Amino acid sequence: MRSIPHPGTAELDLPTVMGALADPARVAIVRALAAEGEAACGTFELGLSKATRSHHFRILREAGLTLTRTEGTKRLVSLRRDDLDARFPGLLDAVLAAAERGAPVRA
Amino acid sequence: MRSIPHPGTAELDLPTVMGALADPARVAIVRALAAEGEAACGTFELGLSKATRSHHFRILREAGLTLTRTEGTKRLVSLRRDDLDARFPGLLDAVLAAAERGAPVRA
Numbered sequence: 001m002r003s004i005p006h007p008g009t010a011e012l013d014l015p016t017v018m019g020a021l022a023d024p025a026r027v028a029i030v031r032a033l034a035a036e037g038e039a040a041c042g043t044f045e046l047g048l049s050k051a052t053r054s055h056h057f058r059i060l061r062e063a064g065l066t067l068t069r070t071e072g073t074k075r076l077v078s079l080r081r082d083d084l085d086a087r088f089p090g091l092l093d094a095v096l097a098a099a100e101r102g103a104p105v106r107a
Numbered sequence: 108m109r110s111i112p113h114p115g116t117a118e119l120d121l122p123t124v125m126g127a128l129a130d131p132a133r134v135a136i137v138r139a140l141a142a143e144g145e146a147a148c149g150t151f152e153l154g155l156s157k158a159t160r161s162h163h164f165r166i167l168r169e170a171g172l173t174l175t176r177t178e179g180t181k182r183l184v185s186l187r188r189d190d191l192d193a194r195f196p197g198l199l200d201a202v203l204a205a206a207e208r209g210a211p212v213r214a
Contacts (some may be wrong), residue, residue, distance in 0.1 A: 014202070014209040018130030026207035039131050088208060095121070101195060102121040 004061070004068050009083040012064040017088070020063035023052060026056050027099050030079060034096050038078035041068070111168070111175050116190040119171040124195070127132060127170035137172060141203050145185035148175070204210050209213050 021027055025046050033039065041057055048056075057077060060066040065084065068077050084092045116128065120157060128134055132153050140146065148164055155163075167173040175184050191199045 014205045015129050015131050015134055017205075018125045018134075018202075022122050022126030022129050026126040027125075075166055080142070088205035090197070091205045093197070095125075095199040096119045098124075098195035098198045 005068060007064040009064070009080075009087050012087040013081065014088065016063045017065060017084075017091075020059050020065050021095060023056065023059075026060055027095075029056060029060060029077075031096060031099050032064065032077040033077065033078075034092075038076050038095070041075040041077050078093070080085060111177070113174060114171040116171070116187075116194050119190065119194040121195065123170045124172060124191075124198075127166050127172050128142040128202060130166075131165055132162065134157075134202075135206060136163060136167060136184075138203060138206050140173065140184065140186040141188070141199075145183050166208050 004033050017064060021030065022065070023047060024093060028046060032044065041053065046053060046056075057068065061077075064080060064087075066077050068075055069078050070076070079092075081092060087103075111191050117186075128137065128158070132155060137149060137155060139151065148160065150161060153160060153163075164175065165175070168184075171194075173184050174187050176184055186199075186213060189198060
């Protein structure tokens with residue numbers, strides 16, 4: 001099995017992380033992962049094609065925001081909260097709070 | 108005199124703000140403005156052409172990160188800290204702290 005490449009924690013780069021969050025769909029994915037933990041990529045609908053979703057998951061993974069692993073035929077994705085908090089303390093929480101204000105979850 | 112357009116505070120959009128910070132030169136401008144206050148656009152060298160610098164200032168202004176005003180023949184730019192703090196509390200400080208960790212200012 002070919003392993004999926006991820007940047008190390010020390011390699012996390014602020015402009016690259018910001019770029020990964022420069023899209024509403026990717027912010028929505030990060031919010032959902034923060035709220036619900038690891039999830040299969042296929043469970044995210046977002047009103048997007050599978051190719052577009054895959055693109056977004058790749059951007060998030062390559063920026064170091066998410067960890068993608070395979071389990072059988074599934075791809076599971078989770079937020080690299082500990083790595084992000086270690087590299088950029090407070091940034092993820094501030095982004096999640098800002099996302100909450102920007103687009104409140106409907107009750 | 109034609110006024111320079113800026114988004115209102117309520118219009119500040121998280122993915123757009125993140126996109127404005129997805130470039131090292133723009134992060135460097137924001138850090139300098141946070142540290143030193145209002146400055147003439149022309150005082151930023153950054154090793155870039157004037158056209159590229161103008162592009163970066165436009166992206167920052169249109170995202171609502173900065174205020175640009177004219178004074179005589181100069182363009183003065185400042186950080187919209189109060190507006191950003193009102194719309195997305197804690198976000199700017201977290202970004203500035205992350206930028207500091209990512210690229211420490213040399214003594």
